[in-house]
Amino acid sequence: MEIRLRTDDDAPALVAILTDVHERDGYPVRRTNVRREWLWDDSFVGAWVATCDGAVVGHVALADGFAGPGVPDGALGISRLFVAPRANGRGAGAALLDAARTAVGDRPLGLEVTDTPTAARALYERLGWRRVGEAEAGWADLDGRHPHLTYFMAP
Template sequence: MSDKVEIRPREEQDLDACARLLVEVHERDGYPVEGVADPRKWLELDGSGRAWVALAEGAVAGHVSLTRTSSDDAVKLWKAQNSDRQRPVASVGRLFVSPAVRGRGAALALMRRAMEFGREQGWQLVLDVMEKDQAAMRLYERLGWVCIGTIVHRFGEGQEIPGRAYALSC
């Protein structure tokens, strides 16, 4: 088995594999906290979004997206703290990696690709992460992301989970 992980733009034909993988990750890790009743819908991007997949042995093994949204908690927090800046903001999200390939650098490579694309566009990058996802927070901090505050992620019928918002230092 090769340890090599390839990153490429997500294609339409990747969505079924991404959806199956997302269900697997949710069952193991509870990510995303919203559940995965309709995983394909959860992975949809609007016209401003981009997504990449990690491939291991030719199969989809991970995913990340980058979207220009104003509704994410991290975007709102960054804008409130930086109202004097006019820089466009994009949110990194939908990061997940197959349990079978963890430890092979897929999450790191996916994050680096999203960060590289965001920098090329001149975007300020932000993300949010739930407190329970400590490994993800360690990855983000290792890559230079800085916690800009705490959030409460609300979902479902009045459910809440604490999280943190991060911004990429430029």
């Protein structure tokens, strides 16, 4: 597994992976977010991809201004973290999180997760991320429900 900075050339592979992830896991919640522009958000201060045997298999970005219950001021946030279904269980998610943690240095790093991706929660807890707060999302899912969010901070 190799982690490197994301490039514009990665867009087609990332959108294809995100399509598979959306169909399997419902992430992102809205199918309309399965597009390059969603992955290249202007608020990101860095983005990386995981590759295996030269093929892109995962993505993570860092967003500035991450906030939520229990999140300290000045925190950066994990965003757009996903791994191709064919690469699950091969360490890509953990490697991407490690790259982001290394990049932030001493700044606090957090993430939020909805109440449905139990595998993601298990990964964060296994890697030592700690729960610091909970809230109702300010956005609605496709059923008009405001999902329950749990906030985690990096160890």
